[in-house]
Amino acid sequence: MNLLFVDDNRACLETLVDIATGLGHETAVAHDGAGCLALATSERFDRIFLDISLPDADGREICSQIRTAGPSRDARIIAMTGHTDFVEGSGETEFDGFLLKPISLQALELFLLTR
Template sequence: MGKVLFVDDHRDTADMLANIALELGHCVSVAYDGASASRMASQEVFDLVFLDISLPDVDGRDVCSQIRCGLSRHARIVAVTGRAEIRTNGELSAFDDWLIKPISMHQIEHLLTAP
């Protein structure tokens, strides 16, 4: 299984998603803000990143760009947002996929088990 990074300022959400990934056998890290996520992704190689785009300290799209320039540049990066309209206006073009909150167990399991 792969290394997964969950980034969300809502700690309960990040921790719940991380627990699902752990149960599926993944090696998991969690960041609760953009600065921590960027730092972690610059020090470790992640295979998959779930990235909230509405972080209090920085726009998640900027974090995505930073990750794309570092050790985890080949990671599959999934945007996580509560703003359904964002998927139609091209703001998620840097991401490989996206999820609209609330996220279902099926959605997260599908992305965690996808090749």
């Protein structure tokens, strides 16, 4: 699978990429909303793991923009957050699921194994 991880926390990204590549997936990373949109509009990703609190954008807005057009519009987009209030109100977004930080290996594997 081709995966995009988006988070401004570089240590978090390194860990997620290490796990995903260890499981045999192709990975790309972005550290902000602009980088995410540049990648998602130029390349097709199967899954996008998107932090909702980015330094230059709200992850919910980025998710909506990806959904409008481009090669990744049909990707499963998973919100990553440390905000439990987002999780409680997650039914109002275009995300296909969420991962609550800190992200466990089992939770990440679940999103990588499901279609």
